[in-house]
Amino acid sequence: MNELILNEDEQDCLQELMNIAYGSATASITEILNAHAELGIPRIKIINANELYNYLEEESQDNTPYFVSVQQFNGEITGENLFIIDKISAKNIALQFGLEEDEIDDNELFDIILEITNILSSATISKFSQELDAPVSFSPPSVDLLESIINLDNRFAKDYEKIIIVSTDINFKEQNINGQFLILTTDESIITIKKLLNKILDEL
Helix, strand or coil, X not given: CHHHCCCHHHHHHXXXXXXXHHHHHHHXXXXXXXXXXXXXXXXXXXXXXXXXXXXXXXXXXXXXXXXXXXXXXEECCCEEEEEEEEHHHHHHHHHHCCCCHHXXXXXXXXXXXXXXXXXXXXXXXXXHHXXXXXXXXXXXXXXXXXXXXXXXXXXXXXXXXEEEEEEEEEEEHHHCEEEEEXXXXXXXXXXXHHHHHHHHHHHC
């Protein structure tokens, strides 16, 4: 369906808005961790919902435990944020927060990842929705520890036809912390985003 596909101008506009939003997220993460963060240039992709599982599998390491945090956002634009981080990187974040090695357990890591998810969601989605003049609200995030990313339930395939994936890698090279933040939006939101992007383009 053409209404669920972004043309070149729309994708360029979305890319620019996401660059701004992720720049805000970089500053927020750097400030709270007191360490220089590098967020890669956001990658934007529209895939069939039933391809999400394969996408995540390709982006992840085999047989590696991952924390996966999910946070819903609602408004004119509706969707979910996923923050995916391997367990070793999560422990290194905990150390960066000032915890000692013997203080770190899964519960501590859950709390830290939830906090990071809140920061990333607020900085990216809030900034993005502000640029589009489309306010959103957030639900509390949840986090699970998976023995492998292949254990992630691909429930999106049941509800959606297409999903916009906006992803970036978060790297703290000195701290050996690597994670991926994804923004998933619904079919209806793709249509809404297209309309809002074209409104911006018409004003240029």
